[in-house]
Amino acid sequence: DAGVTQSPTHLIKTRGQQVTLRCSPKSGHDTVSWYQQALGQGPQFIFQYYEEEERQRGNFPDRFSGHQFPNYSSELNVNALLLGDSALYLCASSHGLGNYGYTFGSGTRLTVV
């Protein structure tokens, strides 16, 4: 039973560019949440997708957008990259509201130069 799969594992982008990160949730899970973890910090909530809609959003600018597909997989898009966007981006999946916690992927390490 596959867990949460994220791709790519590492990525280097230049300031101003755009990036797309991908996530396949654990089998049986229908909700995907995205987190940004800067170095030495705890994960910060970006947004959550359920039934192909953004259900909730954290304090992130509109440069951060997402999508959920009918098979529950999800994409995180970041436009106009800034140096400060360099971080580990974590995808977490759950069934419904996540009462029983999330299952996390290993993350995508994004470096903006």
Add this chain to the structure above:
Amino acid sequence: AQSVAQPEDQVNVAEGNPLTVKCTYSVSGNPYLFWYVQYPNRGLQFLLKYITGDNLVKGSYGFEAEFNKSQTSFHLKKPSALVSDSALYFCAVRDGRDDKIIFGKGTRLHILP
């Protein structure tokens, strides 16, 4: 809005000794509480959760946590530490009326051989 505080950046414990990693929380409604562990360059692994019921919750790898409503705390404990327990530990909380899980900044646990 919910919040989590982990007052210690690092905790050092000798192998074989009991360990405690502290966590306090703030929520408007009933709390859903979680502990996760992160190893270098990896995603977060679920350790245990408190939703309702017994205040002492047992989880993976011999860890347990005690929910204290009056002190709004959810400290992580283990009777006998192992060197392999050395990692970054995150406490997290979800307000029962909200969908997102909020993480603390993390506590680095260092078990000394």
